Amino acid sequence: MVNWFYVPLQGILNGLLTGALYALIGMGMALIFGVMRIVNFAHGAFLMMGMYVTYVLFRATGVSPYYQFPLAGVLLFLVGYATYMGLLRPIRGQVDFMVILLTMGLTLILTDGAQLVFGADYHQINIPLLSKNIHIGSQISINAPWLVSFGIAMVLACALYWVVTQTMFGRAARAIAQNPYAAPLMGINVNRVQAIAFGIGSAAAGISGALLLPVFYLFPEVGNQFKLKSFVMVVLGGMGSIQGAAIAGLVLGVVESLTSLYWGNEWALAVDFVLFILVLSLKPSGIFGSQRA
Amino acid sequence: MRKWQLLIAAIFLLAALFVPLLALTDYTLQILFRVFLFAALGLAWNLIGGYTGQLSLGHAAYFGVGAYGLALFSKLGISPWASALLGVVLAMICAAMIGKVSFRLRGPYFALCTIAFAEVLRLVAKNLPNVTGGDVGVQVPLLFTHSTIRSFYWSGVLLTAFALALSAWIERSRFGYYLMAIREDQDTALSVGVNAARCKLWALLISAAITGLGGALYASIFLFIVPDQVLAMDISTEIAIVAMLGGAGTLIGPLVGSVVLESAAEIFKNVFKEAHLMIYGVLIVVVVLFMPEGIVGTIVRKLALFKKAPSAPFAAPGPVTAEEEAQRAAINK
Numbered sequence: 001m002v003n004w005f006y007v008p009l010q011g012i013l014n015g016l017l018t019g020a021l022y023a024l025i026g027m028g029m030a031l032i033f034g035v036m037r038i039v040n041f042a043h044g045a046f047l048m049m050g051m052y053v054t055y056v057l058f059r060a061t062g063v064s065p066y067y068q069f070p071l072a073g074v075l076l077f078l079v080g081y082a083t084y085m086g087l088l089r090p091i092r093g094q095v096d097f098m099v100i101l102l103t104m105g106l107t108l109i110l111t112d113g114a115q116l117v118f119g120a121d122y123h124q125i126n127i128p129l130l131s132k133n134i135h136i137g138s139q140i141s142i143n144a145p146w147l148v149s150f151g152i153a154m155v156l157a158c159a160l161y162w163v164v165t166q167t168m169f170g171r172a173a174r175a176i177a178q179n180p181y182a183a184p185l186m187g188i189n190v191n192r193v194q195a196i197a198f199g200i201g202s203a204a205a206g207i208s209g210a211l212l213l214p215v216f217y218l219f220p221e222v223g224n225q226f227k228l229k230s231f232v233m234v235v236l237g238g239m240g241s242i243q244g245a246a247i248a249g250l251v252l253g254v255v256e257s258l259t260s261l262y263w264g265n266e267w268a269l270a271v272d273f274v275l276f277i278l279v280l281s282l283k284p285s286g287i288f289g290s291q292r293a
Numbered sequence: 294m295r296k297w298q299l300l301i302a303a304i305f306l307l308a309a310l311f312v313p314l315l316a317l318t319d320y321t322l323q324i325l326f327r328v329f330l331f332a333a334l335g336l337a338w339n340l341i342g343g344y345t346g347q348l349s350l351g352h353a354a355y356f357g358v359g360a361y362g363l364a365l366f367s368k369l370g371i372s373p374w375a376s377a378l379l380g381v382v383l384a385m386i387c388a389a390m391i392g393k394v395s396f397r398l399r400g401p402y403f404a405l406c407t408i409a410f411a412e413v414l415r416l417v418a419k420n421l422p423n424v425t426g427g428d429v430g431v432q433v434p435l436l437f438t439h440s441t442i443r444s445f446y447w448s449g450v451l452l453t454a455f456a457l458a459l460s461a462w463i464e465r466s467r468f469g470y471y472l473m474a475i476r477e478d479q480d481t482a483l484s485v486g487v488n489a490a491r492c493k494l495w496a497l498l499i500s501a502a503i504t505g506l507g508g509a510l511y512a513s514i515f516l517f518i519v520p521d522q523v524l525a526m527d528i529s530t531e532i533a534i535v536a537m538l539g540g541a542g543t544l545i546g547p548l549v550g551s552v553v554l555e556s557a558a559e560i561f562k563n564v565f566k567e568a569h570l571m572i573y574g575v576l577i578v579v580v581v582l583f584m585p586e587g588i589v590g591t592i593v594r595k596l597a598l599f600k601k602a603p604s605a606p607f608a609a610p611g612p613v614t615a616e617e618e619a620q621r622a623a624i625n626k
Contacts, residue, residue, distance in 0.1 A: 108571065284398060
């Protein structure tokens with residue numbers, strides 16, 4: 001068949017593959033926002049940390065990031081947990097301002113720390129999988145690493161969804177999201193649940209970083225663009241809605257991919273933000289979520 | 294306390310006017326210009342972020358529009374100062390549009406929306422090279438041709454003085470009280486007849502005008518601007534951090550914040566080289582954890598403990614007279 005069919009189809013496919021990673025990043029952010037009503041400006045920095053951790057491990061052991069991403073997850077869970085306990089818990093009840101300011105300060109520390117340790121250079125890793133392409137028919141081709149990361153991200157996204165909807169932790173987290181004053185009266189340990197939620201959210205960012213490493217390049221400020229995108233996803237999905245953020249991630253991936261295809265790569269992020277402003281001004285409760293703004 | 298704040302600031306600014314008479318290098322003066330520029334920007338931000346409580350993280354939009362206004366209008370053959378003025382008007386028009394959309398949102402939604410607008414402007418400026426010069430940048434005319442650096446420095450001090458005087462006046466005006474009422478509780482303010490939408494918009498317009506002018510000054514001293522420099526999120530956050538560090542919603546907070554932050558940044562740059570942003574981050578975290586009301590806010594609160602206590606609202610209980618005794622007995626019966 002002709003190009004007008006295959007070219008956009010390839011674009012949509014590429015978008016879905018990227019979108020799965022976005023979804024994982026966005027879900028982490030949405031979990032944190034839902035349970036704590038705070039916007040975590042350090043989300044991108046956590047993703048960057050996940051990338052550097054995986055990079056160092058890959059350099060040291062040569063094991064593909066697709067096997068060792070759980071390590072980044074565990075480490076970032078601990079970092080998130082410690083961040084909540086050490087920095088965020090003491091200022092609970094302060095205005096939003098302060099939380100945003102604090103996470104911005106944390107971002108500066110982490111980003112500059114990375115620059116100090118690893119330098120400002122761009123890094124990239126090379127694994128054999130990168131040169132493999134899977135062809136479907138004569139027109140469509142998929143880069144193997146993207147497919148692997150898509151699969152892992154989707155499994156993890158479903159796992160996260162299961163945790164939030166089915167487990168006792170998830171129930172407690174949703175109770176706090178619904179009413180932070182009534183939840184402790186029902187015997188929920190708000191501090192612990194929030195700390196775990198913050199840890200899981202950070203772990204999602206860290207794992208996304210690990211999965212991004214083979215297909216992306218690495219530099220200290222790499223997290224900034226993903227931070228901005230996760231804001232977009234969280235708003236698009238309805239603030240605090242996990243499944244909303246996941247769908248928003250996939251949609252964002254497709255929108256970006258099609259924008260790059262027809263309009264040029266440089267407009268992709270601009271279209272993200274225009275979408276974001278449109279949703280905020282027309283339907284602030286988000287498109288895919290049910291939570292109210 | 295307020296009088297003291299004003300007095301200290303006035304003396305400080307007056308003294309600052311004479312600084313160029315000392316034999317300072319152009320580089321030092323440029324740093325000091327930056328201190329006052331960000332003090333003025335912080336004071337402008339304080340109107341909307343401090344007094345009104347609307348956390349704007351997109352002030353780079355007005356800053357950048359002011360900067361690009363100066364560059365692009367003068368490219369059309371308009372004189373530099375007229376271009377700067379047109380840039381300010383353009384920044385206010387932007388503010389009106391951004392405010393129209395974003396003021397319907399509250400809390401974190403508002404903050405994110407302002408970021409989005411600033412980012413859209415940055416990306417548009419980057420991607421329209423025919424209009425803005427794109428990433429290659431665009432040349433900016435000098436606003437002062439005589440004793441350039443000194444003039445820039447003085448204009449920075451004057452802009453700060455103007456912003457401070459305006460804040461002091463607004464703080465004690467009916468308009469200012471409306472703004473603070475909106476910050477404390479928007480719904481209550483609405484219910485007693487404060488037109489919150491209009492007040493917020495005016496506060497933003499004034500804030501954007503000063504910010505736009507600051508952007509034009511900044512662009513002009515650099516002679517050359519690119520979108521990633523004047524429309525960057527770093528500018529937005531630096532403006533907000535200056536004000537919050539000094540104390541959002543206090544009169545001289547942004548001035549103190551700028552002096553502390555910009556001089557700290559400069560010292561760290563020399564001492565810690567590449568790690569200076571890290572120290573900057575540590576400074577922010579420490580202030581949030583230990584001085585959540587900002588430097589000035591915390592000092593004011595601590596000093597308030599030692600204010601003269603107001604005279605007792607009730608008369609101290611004296612000895613009971615026989616008459617009262619009789620009354621009490623009658624009641625208790």
